[in-house]
Amino acid sequence: xxxxxxxxEALNIQEGKTATLTCNYTNYSPAYLQWYRQDPGRxxxxxxxxxxxxxxxRKERLKVTFDTTLKQSLFHITASQxxxxxxxxxxxxxxxxxxxxxxxxxxxx
Amino acid sequence: GAxxxxxxxxxxxxxxxxxxxxxxxxxxxxxxxxxxQSLGQGLEFLIYFQGNSAPDxxxxxxxxxxxxxxxxxxxxxxxxxxxxxxxxxxxCASSLAGKSTGELFFGEGSRxxxx
Numbered sequence: 001x002x003x004x005x006x007x008x009e010a011l012n013i014q015e016g017k018t019a020t021l022t023c024n025y026t027n028y029s030p031a032y033l034q035w036y037r038q039d040p041g042r043x044x045x046x047x048x049x050x051x052x053x054x055x056x057x058r059k060e061r062l063k064v065t066f067d068t069t070l071k072q073s074l075f076h077i078t079a080s081q082x083x084x085x086x087x088x089x090x091x092x093x094x095x096x097x098x099x100x101x102x103x104x105x106x107x108x109x
Numbered sequence: 110g111a112x113x114x115x116x117x118x119x120x121x122x123x124x125x126x127x128x129x130x131x132x133x134x135x136x137x138x139x140x141x142x143x144x145x146q147s148l149g150q151g152l153e154f155l156i157y158f159q160g161n162s163a164p165d166x167x168x169x170x171x172x173x174x175x176x177x178x179x180x181x182x183x184x185x186x187x188x189x190x191x192x193x194x195x196x197x198x199x200x201c202a203s204s205l206a207g208k209s210t211g212e213l214f215f216g217e218g219s220r221x222x223x224x
Contacts, residue, residue: 034212043113043200043215044152089151093211096165097142101151 002027004092004100012106013080021075021103023090030092033066033073038087038102047088048075080107111135115201115216122191123224130186130219134203142204142213143176143186147197155199158184160206191223 003026013019023033032051036044050057050066050073057064063076077084087102114133122128134141143155154168158178169175173191178184188195198220202213 032211036213041217043202043217044213045215046212049212091213096154096157097211097213098154099144099152 002098004028004090004098006088006090006100006103008103009101010104010106012108015080015082015107015109017080019077019080019084019105019107021088021090021105023073023075023100025071025092025100028071028092028094028098030094032093033064034091034093034097035062035064035073035075036089036091036099038089044089044099077105082107082109113201113203113214113216115199115219117219118217119220119222121222121224124193125190127187127189128191128221130188130199130201130221132184132186132201132203132216134182134184134201135214136182137205138203138214139181139206140204140211141178141184142202143184144200144202145197146200146218152200155186188221191221193223196221196223 005024007022032049034049035047037047038044048059048064050064061078065074085106087104089102090100091097116131139160141158144152146152156176157165173189176186198218200218202215204213
């Protein structure tokens with residue numbers, strides 16, 4: 001069956017360090033993968049997209065990698081700040097967009 | 110409007126009652142999704158509308174759930190004979206069909222509590 005797993009339900013990182021979140025999938029051949037941020041009580045907000053033929057994508061302090069052989073995407077936040085604390089969701093696109101369970105990230109001052 | 114609008118933002122109902130949740134997508138967005146998010150959980154796909162195509166209803170959990178989209182714009186999600194396990198936040202999202210990123214724009218959700 002198809003699965004999207006974000007290991008680490010919760011992750012605590014010291015301010016200033018790099019936070020790395022993982023998204024693994026099985027039985028998908030996604031055209032692309034997206035990452036979203038969700039704050040408590042709010043809807044998710046789109047951050048980055050990476051296509052199947054791209055290895056890496058950057059946006060400011062964010063970096064996403066996509067390894068279609070390992071079926072894995074890594075999401076990095078460098079120089080992390082307390083304001084980066086939120087739940088981060090990966091999503092895969094086949095015919096529709098399917099989300100992982102999310103990782104709750106807390107940046108500790 | 111500027112973003113995706115959902116109403117009501119909060120709904121408390123008694124078990125067995127019917128509820129309707131409304132989503133007003135961003136103007137011009139032809140794709141519309143409904144997701145459900147239970148407390149501390151990820152987003153569970155419910156239904157997907159794309160233009161005039163038949164909707165993808167593969168995520169609807171039971172025949173008590175239905176959704177329609179009138180005129181390619183506003184969508185209503187209806188839950189009949191609500192059960193306590195239906196309690197969740199129902200999120201609507203829209204996107205521009207054909208846009209290569211397929212980025213979804215979410216509303217703030219409708220929080221449903223079934224007593």
